[in-house]
Amino acid sequence: MTRTVNDHGREKTADRLLKSSANKFYDPEVDIDWAAPLPAGKPFQPEHRSSLYGTRLWDRLTPEQRLELGKHELASVASNGIFFEVLLMQLLLKELYNGDPTTRHVQYALTEIADECRHSTMFARSVERAGAPAYGPVKIVHRLGKLLPVIGYGPALYGSILVAEEILDRIQRESMADENIQPLVRMVNRIHVLEEARHVTFAREEVTRRMAELGKAELIYQRWLIAAVSFAITRSLINPRVYRAIGLDPREAWETAMHNPHWHETIRWSGERIMAFLDDAGLVGRPGMYWWRKSFLLGAR
Numbered sequence: 054m055t056r057t058v059n060d061h062g063r064e065k066t067a068d069r070l071l072k073s074s075a076n077k078f079y080d081p082e083v084d085i086d087w088a089a090p091l092p093a094g095k096p097f098q099p100e101h102r103s104s105l106y107g108t109r110l111w112d113r114l115t116p117e118q119r120l121e122l123g124k125h126e127l128a129s130v131a132s133n134g135i136f137f138e139v140l141l142m143q144l145l146l147k148e149l150y151n152g153d154p155t156t157r158h159v160q161y162a163l164t165e166i167a168d169e170c171r172h173s174t175m176f177a178r179s180v181e182r183a184g185a186p187a188y189g190p191v192k193i194v195h196r197l198g199k200l201l202p203v204i205g206y207g208p209a210l211y212g213s214i215l216v217a218e219e220i221l222d223r224i225q226r227e228s229m230a231d232e233n234i235q236p237l238v239r240m241v242n243r244i245h246v247l248e249e250a251r252h253v254t255f256a257r258e259e260v261t262r263r264m265a266e267l268g269k270a271e272l273i274y275q276r277w278l279i280a281a282v283s284f285a286i287t288r289s290l291i292n293p294r295v296y297r298a299i300g301l302d303p304r305e306a307w308e309t310a311m312h313n314p315h316w317h318e319t320i321r322w323s324g325e326r327i328m329a330f331l332d333d334a335g336l337v338g339r340p341g342m343y344w345w346r347k348s349f350l351l352g353a354r
């Protein structure tokens with residue numbers, strides 16, 4: 054793949070993002086009061102975003118079980134956030150490995166790695182503080198994740214990052230605005246949303262630029278890759294082990310969640326913005342449609 058590292062537009066964007074990063078960034082170590090008590094009875098996520106919400110299984114849960122499930126689902130999403138960020142950091146390191154460190158583009162990649170390092174620490178602290186396990190992805194996804202930095206390149210790779218970032222962004226925006234949610238969670242989400250806006254700008258422009266450089270055969274591979282990775286992202290958010298925390302059979306509860314139209318709608322809603330962008334960019338199409346449909350990101354279309 055040919056790349057023009059000194060691309061003017063790319064350098065201009067990176068320069069602007071570098072300035073913005075210097076002006077506004079958070080250090081979760083200082084900016085979050087980790088010792089503050091967690092008010093009892095306040096949820097860790099909006100109830101209607103639970104994977105079981107709206108099912109008969111949900112109806113049978115006590116208010117305490119619902120609260121506890123929300124805490125474990127949040128821990129699953131946050132620890133998978135770390136998993137996604139680790140993969141993203143590897144991709145950004147590749148930009149440095151292959152690129153010219155005197156360009157603003159590569160310097161911004163380094164800055165974004167620094168952001169993600171702080172985010173992953175912040176997510177880890179929040180899971181630890183909530184007192185839930187850092188579930189992360191299931192084994193198979195954890196293993197396949199190792200392949201991604203090797204087989205992934207081009208617009209699909211940046212596009213996959215956007216899928217992970219923008220899905221989390223939508224979920225976090227909703228809960229940071231909800232006064233009923235645990236203050237610690239709201240603060241973590243607020244910090245993440247503010248810093249992610251720069252990453253989204255960076256990755257969206259990379260998708261557009263790299264689409265213009267693609268050949269026809271590559272496009273087929275790129276469409277397949279982004280669809281398969283996006284499927285893995287949406288399936289990973291909730292680790293089936295969370296259900297065990299409230300005494301449910303993980304297999305049965307997971308099956309229920311995967312057939313839950315409310316959960317499908319939550320996924321569709323969380324990916325609404327990014328799917329419109331990827332569709333416009335030409336990344337949503339054959340041979341990826343099988344995985345897109347299974348990901349729930351397309352909704353009922």
Ligand SMILES: [Fe+2]
Binds near residue numbers: 138169172173245249
């Ligand atoms: Fe992040």
Ligand SMILES: [Fe+2]
Binds near residue numbers: 169249252
């Ligand atoms: Fe990010």
